[in-house]
Structure formats: C-alpha cells, structure tokens
Amino acid sequence: MEKPPRRPAKDQTLDYLHILGKLSLKSWRTCKDIHRSLVDDGVNISRKKIYRALKVMREDPEIGVEVSDGSIPYGYRLGKNSPFARQEFSAQELLLLSLSQAYLHFQLPAKCLESLELFFDQAERQMKSDSKFKSVSSWRRKVAVVPNQLPFVPPRITNRILKEVTDALYLDKVLSLTYEAAESTGKSSAGEISVLPLGLVQQDVRIYLVCQYEGSGEFRHLALHRIETARMTERSFTPPEGFV
Known part of the structure; x- marks a missing residue:
C-alpha cells in the first residue's frame, strides 16, 4: 500500500504561521x-492538523507555545519569551492600540477584537x-469622554452575547435570541425570537441592537x-x- 504523498514543507510552515497568529499571550485558545x-x-485546515501542529510546537521550547492541560479541551497560548510574541511598536502605534482597546470595545466585531488581542497584549x-x-x-489618563449628565454604571453584557451579536451583524446572519423586556413595558420575556441585526448604537453606557x-x-x-x-x-x- 502506497503512503500518501508528504505535504510540501512550505505548506506546513504556512499552517504553523497561521496557527501562531491566532495565539495570544494571555488568553487560552482551544483547537476549536x-x-x-x-x-x-x-484558511482551509482541519482541526486534526491544528492539534498535531500544536503538539509539535508545544514540545519545542524555541517556539514557546504553552499548554493548559488540566482539563479538556486543552488551551494554548504564546509564552512570554516566545519569539513570535516579540514585536516592537512605535510610540504612535502604541498610542493607537491603547486608545483602540479602551474606546472601541463595543464598536468592533468580536472577530476583529480576537485578531487584535495579540497586538494589545504586546503593546x-x-x-x-x-x-x-x-x-x-x-x-489615556490625559483624555476622557465626558457625558452630558451624571455617569451611570454600565450594565453587564457578557462576552458570549456580544460575540454572537457582533458576529451576526458583521456577517449579515439571522440572530436567534431570547429577550427580557423592561418591566415598564408590562411585557414578559418574549421567548426565542429571530431578528435581522442591522446596527449597534451606543447611548451613554447602554448599547442597543437595531434590528428587524x-x-x-x-x-x-x-x-x-x-x-x-x-x-x-x-x-x-x-x-x-x-x-x-
């Protein structure tokens, strides 16, 4: 029985670079x-190939990939001494990244924030x-956005909800959700509804989804x-x- 042909070395190298580009210095990322x-x-790559590549990289100290294997699924991240975590930014780039992280959290899709996390960490x-x-x-301590009235404590929005909403908005996908109406409306929870997400509007500390x-x-x-x-x-x- 003939063995399957080996993949070109450059293809494997590109796979490794794609995977390393998704690892953060702080957050643990699973294969999924x-x-x-x-x-x-x-990027067309199977989950099995990702797992194999991560196994190789975590066993090579020069690459500097850390693994959290205390529970399944395993989590992976870049070690602080990994050469792939070293990137020098100019003062202007650091300022831009710092302000983006502080003020654009609710204005960027979750996918974009995930891809920028490595840069935020390094900055x-x-x-x-x-x-x-x-x-x-x-x-950041020298500039501020001041509301016209006394500031309110922002309501809690879970990262999971924000991710699903912004991903659906970004990709023009129908969003299935359950919504708890305000008590003043006299309406109870609407149960599961399907909406077409059209935009996000921030009013003071509250974020609203414009939808149909x-x-x-x-x-x-x-x-x-x-x-x-x-x-x-x-x-x-x-x-x-x-x-x-």
Whole structure:
C-alpha cells in the first residue's frame, strides 16, 4: 500500500504561521477556537492538523507555545519569551492600540477584537517594560469622554452575547435570541425570537441592537444587556436600504 504523498514543507510552515497568529499571550485558545477563527479567515485546515501542529510546537521550547492541560479541551497560548510574541511598536502605534482597546470595545466585531488581542497584549507589555514609552501609557489618563449628565454604571453584557451579536451583524446572519423586556413595558420575556441585526448604537453606557423581526419587517431597538441568550444562525439576509 502506497503512503500518501508528504505535504510540501512550505505548506506546513504556512499552517504553523497561521496557527501562531491566532495565539495570544494571555488568553487560552482551544483547537476549536483556532479552527473556527482560521475558517472565518478563509484558511482551509482541519482541526486534526491544528492539534498535531500544536503538539509539535508545544514540545519545542524555541517556539514557546504553552499548554493548559488540566482539563479538556486543552488551551494554548504564546509564552512570554516566545519569539513570535516579540514585536516592537512605535510610540504612535502604541498610542493607537491603547486608545483602540479602551474606546472601541463595543464598536468592533468580536472577530476583529480576537485578531487584535495579540497586538494589545504586546503593546501593554512594551509600555510597561520600557520607560521611554511612559508618556504613551499616561496619555489615556490625559483624555476622557465626558457625558452630558451624571455617569451611570454600565450594565453587564457578557462576552458570549456580544460575540454572537457582533458576529451576526458583521456577517449579515439571522440572530436567534431570547429577550427580557423592561418591566415598564408590562411585557414578559418574549421567548426565542429571530431578528435581522442591522446596527449597534451606543447611548451613554447602554448599547442597543437595531434590528428587524424576521418575517415582519418591524424595526426594533433591543438593549444588549437584556438579551438573555443569543445564537448566530447560518441563514443569511440582505440588509434593507440604508443599512448596507
């Protein structure tokens, strides 16, 4: 029986680079997380290949991949001394990354935030380790966004809800959710509903999802902190005029 042909070395190298690009210095990523992110980027690689590559990389101290194997599924991240975690930013780039992390959390899709996490981590480490960037790290304390009224404590929005909502909004996918109506409306929880996500609006500390109910065309503004569950479906839709 003939053995299957070996893959070209350059293809394996590209696989490794794609996988390393999805690892963070702080957060643990599972094979499933990495695979889903790569598929979203259009990279065709199986979960089995990702697992094998991670196994090789974690056993090579020069690559510097750490593994959390206390429970299944395993988590992976870059070690602080990994050569793939070393990237020097200019003062201007550090300032841009710092402000983006502080003020664009709710304005960027979760997919974009995930891909930027490695840069955020590296920027933070660089500012802490090098005194010449002290002025950059202190800049965020010198600028502020001040509301017209007394500030309120922002309502809690889980990362899971935010990710599903922003992913569906980014990809024009129908969103299935359960929503708890405000007590002042006299309405109880609406149960599971399907909506077409059209936009996010921030009003002071509250974030609202502009959407249409699937099938009715009725426009609604749903407070994200009142969404109890959210799940992006595989059904695509075409946004109405003015939302494209």
